[in-house]
Amino acid sequence: MKKPECIKILDRKLDQNVLVVTPTGKTYMYWEATGREAQISQLNLGLCTPVGLGLALALPHRKVVVLDGDGNLLFNLASLADVAVQNPGNLIDIVFDNECYQSCDSFPSVTAKGVQLESIAKGCGIKNAVTVRTLDDFEAILAKALTGNELVLIIAKVEPGEDPVELPRQEARENKYRFVRHVERTENIRIINPYSRRRKKDFLPSS
Amino acid sequence: MKKESVDAIISGLKLAGINFVSMLPDSDFTDAQKAVMADKHFTCVPVSNEAIGFGVCAGAWLGGKKPALLITTDGIMASAFPLTTLNMQKNIPVLMIVPYRGSLGDGIWFVGPMAFTTEPILKDLQVAYTVINKTAEVTQTIRDAQLSAEAWLRPTAVLLAGEVIFEEA
Numbered sequence: 087m088k089k090p091e092c093i094k095i096l097d098r099k100l101d102q103n104v105l106v107v108t109p110t111g112k113t114y115m116y117w118e119a120t121g122r123e124a125q126i127s128q129l130n131l132g133l134c135t136p137v138g139l140g141l142a143l144a145l146p147h148r149k150v151v152v153l154d155g156d157g158n159l160l161f162n163l164a165s166l167a168d169v170a171v172q173n174p175g176n177l178i179d180i181v182f183d184n185e186c187y188q189s190c191d192s193f194p195s196v197t198a199k200g201v202q203l204e205s206i207a208k209g210c211g212i213k214n215a216v217t218v219r220t221l222d223d224f225e226a227i228l229a230k231a232l233t234g235n236e237l238v239l240i241i242a243k244v245e246p247g248e249d250p251v252e253l254p255r256q257e258a259r260e261n262k263y264r265f266v267r268h269v270e271r272t273e274n275i276r277i278i279n280p281y282s283r284r285r286k287k288d289f290l291p292s293s
Numbered sequence: 294m295k296k297e298s299v300d301a302i303i304s305g306l307k308l309a310g311i312n313f314v315s316m317l318p319d320s321d322f323t324d325a326q327k328a329v330m331a332d333k334h335f336t337c338v339p340v341s342n343e344a345i346g347f348g349v350c351a352g353a354w355l356g357g358k359k360p361a362l363l364i365t366t367d368g369i370m371a372s373a374f375p376l377t378t379l380n381m382q383k384n385i386p387v388l389m390i391v392p393y394r395g396s397l398g399d400g401i402w403f404v405g406p407m408a409f410t411t412e413p414i415l416k417d418l419q420v421a422y423t424v425i426n427k428t429a430e431v432t433q434t435i436r437d438a439q440l441s442a443e444a445w446l447r448p449t450a451v452l453l454a455g456e457v458i459f460e461e462a
Contacts, residue, residue, distance in 0.1 A: 105356075107352075126355055128382075129348070129379065130374075130378040130379070131374070131378075132344060132345075132348070132374075132375075133344075133347075133348040133351075133375055133378070133379055134348075135348075136340075136344075136345045136346075136347075136348025136349045136351075136352065137348045137349070137351050137352040137355070137379075138352060139338075139348075139349050139352060140313075140315075140338070140348065140349035140350060140351060140352020140353035140354075140355070140356065140358075140360070141352035141353070141355055141356045142352070143313075143336060143338065143349075143352075143353060143356075144313065144336075144352065144353040144354075144355070144356025144357055144358045145356040145357070162342070162344060162345055162348075164340075164341035164342055164345060165340075165341075165345045165348070167341055168338070168339075168340050168341055168345055168349070171339075172338060258382045258383045259382075259383055259384055261383075262355075262383045262384065262385065265355060266355060269355065269356060269357060270357075273357060275357045277354070277355070277357050278446070279443045279444065280444055280446075281444065282439075282440040282441070282443040282444040283440045283444070
């Protein structure tokens, strides 16, 4: 099973309004190539799943899908325990486990040495932690997770190696603004407040 | 921590519009942290290390919440990575409330080094901060720090010192 093939399934299955959290590297670039705006991207080591947790708790009526990696998750493995305790039913955490640090010449991660993320997640209390090795199984568990209202952690065992992809044109701040404006528009809320202290009498009430 | 300090912190968080709090315990801060957890106004997310807390708060902010972190002085050091690669890189705000261990008046030997590391680290990590020693200033200062965090899209920190955190010797 290759990661780009999983991404194609995700692109087919996920509604445009599903909020997607991605790490740095090719996973972000594959997802960016799908042209969706509801993606907060380039979350570095150990931060992908925590950001997904905060987002899921802030917007419990929206599906949040995290596309994490084994190396990224391992950096802050305790975040699995914190996710388990909060147990947000709208969070689907997908870990693409290629058993290596792909961007570092495929240097092996500990999952190549027998460490089982599913066992760790279940030990934390995430009962819907599943390891999948085929595209059919990946699509089936994803479909089930999207229709349900329970926390699901999918460890997708993927082959090392990446396919060429179009280089994104945006950097981290532009990505943040695009994501925030999407949430503001779809939730009818204001998040960015550049004039937090001003004389109210100078402005319209709606501002 | 005295009850007046705890009440002032809670009042400041509410005045600032904070509705989402992440935290990791600190021995001299647990009175305030327990009070926040017991208050249904706040969504509380205890975490297993402060770096996770910065990620959780960033996610909450991206989802429209107004987050704050109640963390230790050494938690700032543990969070240099998310402060750099998340808050600084993307300009994501968060309010940090920190009992300033290592400020003058602290009488525990092992926090002494924090007198020399805490403020330089905050400056390096581009966190605007203020130190308050008087309980009467806590509530308004927390609100001010949040107003600036919102407008600047940066983390801000309120370091609690003096009578705010220290009991009589």
